[in-house]
Amino acid sequence: GAVVSQHPSRVICKSGTSVKIECRSLDFQATTMFWYRQFPKKSLMLMATSNEGSKATYEQGVEKDKFLINHASLTLSTLTVTSAHPEDSSFYICSAPPARAGNEQYFGPGTRLTVT
Amino acid sequence: AQKITQTQPGMFVQEKEAVTLDCTYDTSDPSYGLFWYKQPSSGEMIFLIYQGSYDQQNATEGRYSLNFQKARKSANLVISASQLGDSAMYFCAMREGMGTSGSRLTFGEGTQLTVNP
Numbered sequence: 001g002a003v004v005s006q007h008p009s010r011v012i013c014k015s016g017t018s019v020k021i022e023c024r025s026l027d028f029q030a031t032t033m034f035w036y037r038q039f040p041k042k043s044l045m046l047m048a049t050s051n052e053g054s055k056a057t058y059e060q061g062v063e064k065d066k067f068l069i070n071h072a073s074l075t076l077s078t079l080t081v082t083s084a085h086p087e088d089s090s091f092y093i094c095s096a097p098p099a100r101a102g103n104e105q106y107f108g109p110g111t112r113l114t115v116t
Numbered sequence: 117a118q119k120i121t122q123t124q125p126g127m128f129v130q131e132k133e134a135v136t137l138d139c140t141y142d143t144s145d146p147s148y149g150l151f152w153y154k155q156p157s158s159g160e161m162i163f164l165i166y167q168g169s170y171d172q173q174n175a176t177e178g179r180y181s182l183n184f185q186k187a188r189k190s191a192n193l194v195i196s197a198s199q200l201g202d203s204a205m206y207f208c209a210m211r212e213g214m215g216t217s218g219s220r221l222t223f224g225e226g227t228q229l230t231v232n233p
Binding site: 095112 | 161163205207219221228
């Protein structure tokens with residue numbers, strides 16, 4: 001079946017540095033990918049919609065200059081957390097619906113970011 | 117207003133028994149889809165079951181079934197014959213607008229299920 005991968009699975013970085021998280025669709029093309037953020041024992045909150053070949057669409061309250069999203073190809077979207085601070089520590093997870101309409105959205109395994 | 121409401125922060129069930137996890141939703145769109153995902157402590161999101169708003173029958177997938185009551189706007193998940201491996205967080209989610217594979221999901225707050233031996 002379709003698989004979405006994320007890299008890295010875990011990352012620890014220092015305050016002020018930037019971190020890039022990759023989301024790949026492995027055996028299907030995804031013109032759209034979604035980036036979610038999840039705090040411990042909380043729900044998934046949609047941060048932005050990544051669109052191949054165009055600008056991402058950010059949810060209200062999400063700083064687009066802080067969370068840079070690039071969707072350069074039909075199989076890759078990247079989320080860069082710029083000038084990370086401890087409050088950015090969270091679980092980031094991407095999802096991609098298959099290009100042909102189906103019922104399931106496929107999620108990546110998630111990236112746990114810790115900013116020290 | 118919350119679009120997806122899961123009123124049970126935590127649920128406990130004995131192994132081999134059935135359990136129902138509640139989910140109510142709110143939408144004015146006649147076309148929508150409802151999903152249940154399981155999230156174990158590893159964090160991965162595991163798709164369990166899907167119900168489309170126009171589906172006449174309740175969805176079933178193995179030990180999972182979805183009790184879809186459209187008039188009440190509820191989509192409860194029933195897990196039969198619970199297993200210890202079912203212990204996890206369970207999320208109900210909704211996609212508004214059918215036929216558009218790019219529609220995003222809105223999630224409920226989740227229910228932490230614990231299966232006791």
